[in-house]
Amino acid sequence: MALDGIVIACMAKEMKERITGGRITKIAQPEADALMLTIKNQKDTWKLFLSAGASLPLVYFTEQNKQSPMTAPNFCMLLRKHIGGGRILSVTQPGLERILELEIEHLDEMGDLCRKRLVAEFMGKHSNLIFCDSSDTIIDSIKHIPLSVSSVREVLPGRPYFIPDTMKKENPLSLSEESFFSGAAAKPMPISKALYTGYTGLSPVMAEEICYAASLDSSRPINTLSSLELTHLFGIFRAFMEDVKSGRFTPCIAYDGRLPVEFSALPLTHLAAYEQKTFDSISEVLESYYASRETVTRIRQKSVDLRRIVQTALERNRKKYDLQLRQLKDTEKRDKFRIYGELINTYGYELESGAKVLEALNYYSGETVKIPLDDTMTPQENAKRYFDRYGKLKRTFEALTELTKETKEEIDYLESVSSALDIARTEEDLTQIKEELRESGYIRKRGPKDKKAKITSIPLHYLSSDGYHIYVGKNNLQNEELTFHFASGSDWWFHAKGIPGSHVIVKAEGKAREELPDRLYEEAARLAAYYSKGRENDKVEIDYVEKKQVKKVSGAKPGFVIYHTNYSMIADPDISGLTEVK
Structure with missing residues (x-):
């Protein structure tokens, strides 16, 4: 959601408490449409970030520094000239508008006290940071809005400042x-x-x-x-x-797993289906929410090319698989042609010359069948024709059985890569997936001079409620590493049944199954359900087995295994409450 008037009201309260009476010690413009004000108030120093970005207007206190250009933009220089060292007298919000007004007292060139206003408007594409004098005349703004852009209000030096009432709310x-x-x-x-x-x-x-x-x-x-x-x-x-x-106010964020879906300055009781976390300040909410969303968005953007490669290959293999299945279905009548050949050899001596049909008893089923004949051929030639058709369909069946198996395995593999892209969190995760696709032949391999990408991505690490360590692979290479190099034989291995997903390893510390708490199995199963293609389902069936029962298939793609004598359970793909170890 965007900033609404209630969130701005909460931010105004926070700003009043922190910076009223404080002095502006530094003004920076890290982005074309954003300011960073450093304000010292008694013993505390606050950094206030104000952004008038069209897609993401923001205001919050932060401890993070933002890189500024070597040469300060004109608007930044103007503010430094007028209000650098100025004292903030008040922070106000007109009505419940998405607007914050900072009244600032400073000394002019003659050494006299005067007042200016810095107005921050957070209105989507109409957001702006506007600097006004005491008579509400615009001195300058971070965005200039002429009449050719807006017929409602000009935002230009020398024009009067007012809040347009276009919505009549x-x-x-x-x-x-x-x-x-x-x-x-x-x-x-x-x-x-x-x-x-x-x-x-x-x-x-x-x-x-x-x-x-x-x-x-x-x-x-x-x-x-x-x-x-x-x-x-x-x-x-x-x-x-x-x-x-x-x-x-009760600043909070509603989470769907790790992904923040909504934030508010008041409790969101109608979103009970999501896990909600409260914060001490609205600044923490805004910084946390948009940092998380930005990370997810950035990873999504950087994975576009990989997703396109995987999706293209998936569509091609699915079409191939459907065609192979249709062709395989056509071979189902092969045994009928073999029986026709046998029956012609058995009863053909009774046929008259030029006969077009042989009516005979099928001694396999006990039914009478009518067998079409070519009246220009002898019974032996008709029998041979049916045996030839049987032989061709049998060879086609055998070849297609192998091909459909290979194609299905390829589809399963590509779906597992797609699942890995869905849970990728960092650029290092994407690097590892890209390397896997390169090794599998979906991305052209580098030339002899290119170095292999350095892999720094590591599996996810959780701590169960009873203190046991649980590890989750984020892609096929990590699944392979976890299962066959990291886990010991007595550890427990979890995986969603019949669908692509992560390998989940529970470090059993040498304990027998009976010694491990039931809650541990439930939590590991929830992780296996969440980090699988079934995470959108209400319930997911999970297979689990001792790691020593898991075997790698010779020649199979990374992460593909076989196992026997496993246990199964139904799990809810909800990992709220589970502790991730950073």
Whole structure:
């Protein structure tokens, strides 16, 4: 979700507590549309990151330094001239707008005290950082917006600054029951949409949360609610706004496994299906959320070429496999032609010259069959013709049986690589997968002068609730290494049954099966389910066996094994609560 007015309200509270009264000691512009302000307030020093990026507007405190250009951009130099060393008098948010205003006191060129305002607008593609004087005249902005770009408002030096009211939304902080009943409640649209389109600063996620707290179906038209239901909804809505006005925030992130899916300044109880983690500050939420999302996005982008190679090969092999299966099905009638040949040899002496059909008893099935004949051939020639057709189909069947097996193995292998790409976390993981594809012939091998890529990717490492170490391979090469070089014979091996997935190794420390806790097996099975192609399913069947029972198939692709006398269990692909060792 993007920053909504409630998140900005929480950020405003955090900024007031940390930097009101502080002095700006450093101003940097690490990106074309972002600023980094360093503010010293008594004993504490804070770094405030403000971004007006069209795709990712952001504001948060951070401890991380961001690389700035050698030559400061003009906007940065202007701010240094005017407010470098300035004192922050206040941090305000107009209404519940996605806007933060920093009022700054500084000395002008004559040594007199004067005030300026730095306005940060977080409005998607309309985001901007605008520097104004005390009379709300724009001195400059990080983005210049002429009338040719926006007919609503010019953002240029010398123009007056104002907040455009294009959506005609109401301020939810000054919510009244009368305006609620005559405004949003009268619209013929779903409840959640009526809320986020009728009131400033509400996101669709927060509108859903309000509906959930009111025990109302968010998709129900709001104008169909009874008077009692509307009164109840208004009461819940007002309670949420009271929390905002009073600064009662609970910054949190909802996770799907390790992937953050939503964040908020208030609890997201309607997302109970996800694991939720609370934070001490909204800055931690924003930095953590977008750092995680950025990592996932970057890995997705860098894996595009590998995914295309794998997907192309998969589509080609699947088409080949379907064709081979159809051809294999055509060979099913081969035994019929053999029987026809035998029956002609057995009963052919009864045929008259020029006969077109032989009606005979099939001594295999006890049924009478009619065998088509070529009336220009002798019985012996007709029999030979059927035996020839049988022989051809038999050879085709034998060849296709082997080919379909090879093609299926190739599909299974490519699906396992696809699964590995889905769980890749780092560029090192992608390097290892690329090296595997090169060894398998899907990527052209390097020339003699090229060095082999250095592999630094390592398996995932978890600690069970009972203190046992569990390792998860992230790709086929790691699976191979884990199973046949790292694990000992008495360790336990887990894998999703019949689908591509990671090898999971439980270090049993020499203990017999009866000595290991049942919870350990359940947690290892959950990991095997999650790190497999079945992770989207509610339940996944998992095979597990002592590692010494797992054998490598001679000539098989990396990570492919056989095993016997295994145990099986059904696992939920949910790894929330499991501790990963970094």
